[in-house]
Amino acid sequence: MAFDPTSLKYDAQGLIPAIAQDHATGEVLMMAWMNAASLQRTLDSGIVTYWSRSRQAFWAKGETSGHVQHLVELRIDCDRDCLLLQVTQQGPACHTNRRSCFYTLVENGAERITSDPIC
Amino acid sequence: MAFDPTSLKYDAQGLIPAIAQDHATGEVLMMAWMNAASLQRTLDSGIVTYWSRSRQAFWAKGETSGHVQHLVELRIDCDRDCLLLQVTQQGPACHTNRRSCFYTLVENGAERITSDPIC
Numbered sequence: 001m002a003f004d005p006t007s008l009k010y011d012a013q014g015l016i017p018a019i020a021q022d023h024a025t026g027e028v029l030m031m032a033w034m035n036a037a038s039l040q041r042t043l044d045s046g047i048v049t050y051w052s053r054s055r056q057a058f059w060a061k062g063e064t065s066g067h068v069q070h071l072v073e074l075r076i077d078c079d080r081d082c083l084l085l086q087v088t089q090q091g092p093a094c095h096t097n098r099r100s101c102f103y104t105l106v107e108n109g110a111e112r113i114t115s116d117p118i119c
Numbered sequence: 120m121a122f123d124p125t126s127l128k129y130d131a132q133g134l135i136p137a138i139a140q141d142h143a144t145g146e147v148l149m150m151a152w153m154n155a156a157s158l159q160r161t162l163d164s165g166i167v168t169y170w171s172r173s174r175q176a177f178w179a180k181g182e183t184s185g186h187v188q189h190l191v192e193l194r195i196d197c198d199r200d201c202l203l204l205q206v207t208q209q210g211p212a213c214h215t216n217r218r219s220c221f222y223t224l225v226e227n228g229a230e231r232i233t234s235d236p237i238c
Contacts, residue, residue, distance in 0.1 A: 001230045017136055019147060026145030028138060031201045043225075076230070077220040078213050082150040084221040094197050101196040102203040106162075111120045111195070 005036040005043070009081040015051060018083040020093065023072040029093035030101040032059070034083065046071050048087055067091040092118045124155040124162070128200040134170060137202040139212065142191040148212035149220040151178070153202065165190050167206055186210040211237045 010016050015033040022029055032050040034042070038058055041049040045060075048069035052059040062068030073086035094101040097117035105112045129135050134152040141148055151169040153161070157177055160168040164179075167188035171178040181187030192205035213220040216236035224231045 003225045003228055003230050017150060019138055019150065021147055028140060028147065028203050031136060031138065031196065043228075074225040075221040076223045076225065077150065078215055078217075078222070079220070082220075084147050096197055098197075101198070101201075102194040103197070104195045106122045106193040106195065109122055109162075111122050 005039040007080070008036070008039075008076065008083075009079065010035065011081075013053075015053070016081060016083060018048075018050065018085055020048065020069055020085045020087050020089070022089055023086040024088070027100055028102060029069075029087070029089055029099070032061075039083070042071055042085075043074070048085060061093075062090060065091075067093065069093070124158045126199070127155070127158075127195065127202075128198065129154065130200075132172075134172070135200060135202055137167075137169065137204055139167065139188055139204045139206050139208070141208055142205040143207070146219055147221060148188075148206070148208055148218070151180075158202070161190055161204075162193070167204055180212075181209060184210075186212065188212070 008016055014035045017031055018034045019031050020029045035051045038049045038051045048061045048071050050059040068090045069087040075084040092099050098115050103113055103115040105114050127135055133154045136150055137153045138150050139148045154170045157168045157170045167180045167190050169178040187209045188206040194203040211218050217234050222232055222234045224233050
């Protein structure tokens with residue numbers, strides 16, 4: 001079955017959540033949003049390109065920081081309303097310079113930061 | 120820092136995306152939505168409880184199917200607008216009886232189903 005990005009289910013803003021997972025380690029790095037056009041750009045270029053909700057613009061991850069995500073594999077879920085991207089991550093994925101955005105653990109009713117910036 | 124579910128950033132519907140990852144294998148199983156109350160229920164019970172957007176009701180995963188998700192670890196992302204749940208998954212996570220909802224791979228411009236229902 002040919003894949004058509006416009007066949008997915010987007011929300012009222014035309015967006016779909018995209019989970020980025022480190023292809024080598026399985027670590028979940030971040031979650032951001034795509035629209036059909038940014039998904040098509042990702043497929044065409046092999047560089048993961050989100051849609052920035054704050055800037056209302058394409059967000060080619062790492063374009064300014066160099067922390068590029070190369071797409072290894074794209075999966076869609078059963079409801080066609082979420083994407084899973086296996087990526088090769090250059091440097092940190094998080095804007096705080098941590099490898100993953102999910103560096104805050106909740107345990108025993110408290111928050112604890114579990115990783116430091118890579119710098 | 121004490122953790123307060125209401126301190127997270129929810130969307131206009133009061134929801135936050137929650138990614139469920141198999142604690143043992145690292146496989147991303149599904150993505151669904153929580154509100155502050157379902158997150159609090161999850162923390163109190165140890166049973167992952169989403170908010171069903173279609174039913175507008177709590178969705179204690181596996182309540183009818185038996186395919187329960189036991190919470191092992193909860194993480195929040197840098198923007199406090201996404202959750203990562205490490206879980207122990209009983210049976211399939213997907214309503215199609217597949218282990219993961221992300222069983223459709225996009226490769227060479229086409230879709231390919233990569234796993235069969237468990238049952």
